[in-house]
Amino acid sequence: MPHIVTLTLNPAIDVATSVPEVTPEHKLRCGPVRRDPGGGGINVARVVRELGGESIAVYTRGGATGSMLEELLEEKGLLRRSIPLRDSTRESFTVAEGAGAREYRFILPGPTLSEREWQRCLDALEDVAVGAAFIVASGSLAPGVPEDFYARVARLGKGLGVRVVVDTSGAPLRAALEEGVFLAKPNRRELRDLSGVAAEDLDTQAAAARELVARGRAELLAVSMGSDGALLTTREAQFRAAPPPVETHSSVGAGDSFVAGMTLALARGNPPEEALRWGIASGTAALLTQGTDLCHRADVEHLYTQVAVTKVPRP
Template sequence: MNPALDIATSTEVVIPTEKMRCGSPRYDPGGGGINVARVVKTLGGAAFAVFPAGGPSGQSLEGLLARQGVPHIRIPVEGVTRESFTVDEQRSGQQYRFVLPGPSLIETEQRTCLENLAGYLAGARFLVASGSLPPGVRADFFQDVADLAAGQGVRFILDTSGEALRLTRRGVYLLKPSVRELRECVGRELSSEAEQIQAARDLITEKRAEVVVVSLGAKGALLVTERRYERFAPIEVPIRSAVGAGDSMVAAIALGLVRGMELQQAVRFGMAAGAATLMTPGTELCRRDDVEKLYLEQSPNGNT
């Protein structure tokens, strides 16, 4: 619901008030759901992206998706699609990310998004909603999306935060919060792994989700279901950029499930995609060879 034209570049050092000469920019279609669709395609799967976009940046975003061969439908809106700007500081290796709020969507535009989405759900195995909501969109919008998916027998995967997460109270198959997002959702500190597992299980008990995958960043991930949980160790890779790592993880989990992987192996596949994205510069996402290599390295007995 809040796509972006992602721009990435680098400069020697970031200094306040100084004019900083940058390297050649890289442009990518961005935003959570769009990144998910891009990664699914990279990994050999089939995804269809549905998103609102407007203005010159929205047209550029759509053109980039078309050039990458990602099937999609752009829902025209009056507002101008946001741009996100990422700068790598060469001297320190630090990365600076500037994320704008996005255009305000009026109620009729929101309804058009839902109507278009409903029209493209036939035959889908999973519906993934990933990212933030732009201004003007009511905070419980993803609940409408969850109900729409349930009505058509499609499993719904959600990766969002804040009020949008708190107000989605039913119909989610798999929820993928970070620890911070989970803490904000349940409204209490989660200092230990036991508390994190209990918070995830509470969401399952309340029927808000069937499965919760908690991203722990550098500490790995937790998979929690009604009856069991599993902790996954992080995959150690050289980190160049964190842009899109969470979206890559979600994409590979969904694709793994479509391909018939057990839930545990799908999460491993997702972690491999997230780690592979950490290895690429700027706003570039994972590369298929890296994902498959990392997945095989961490899978017991090399099972696929």
């Protein structure tokens, strides 16, 4: 099976810990600390590997935190290509309060990339993506990176004959869809922004998604809807998937796990509706783990059998 290449422009050291209670002005004594390599594409690569697929992570790294990122990725056993930066890799913090009923997520700004640095990311991607099944461009863009960067990735993928998956938001997502991608994963708010339609009910959301696919913005459009599951639109059909109920321990990486599970299933030749089931199972399984841990294969395979997929009638 061809490999999956992921791209992370703004990775992070994801730090997770807990406190009994969050209160202002007091010293908050934290519990044990967990550190994981993070950022959209890196998380996708981690999950692809966990589920038995082959992935190569392309990412930036700089400073002492960049060296730590390298060590953490080495521990995970990921194949990778890093682009060194002048400035340091960022950190992100997730703090669970009490028994984990509430979770606080603090996202620090990333380093500013020079034109030479972000251009080297494209060069590295072009090198390692030859013969790949997919390029997954996921996560926020670092400061200094042009808003059409993911559109450039989409053009690069077309030149290589590699399908491109995009999971981002705002202007970078809009630019990528103007270029056209294979799969995009907006949430409901992003769907409203893209379509200009106040898509509040399923019928309106389904119509907005069909319009984007019909205009060639994406061959597959998977709209994530949180606890309501996801809506998948292709040129031929639409499918709704509902996640099985689980006890949520942490939502960190759930969206990335969804993208990884769905992309890997497509790379394995599954039809879109089956890939959607794997995506929902992977995203739901990520909710079962603590802090910045991601989904586990046994949980994904168990939950897959419980995911209900229904075909949405077209008007």
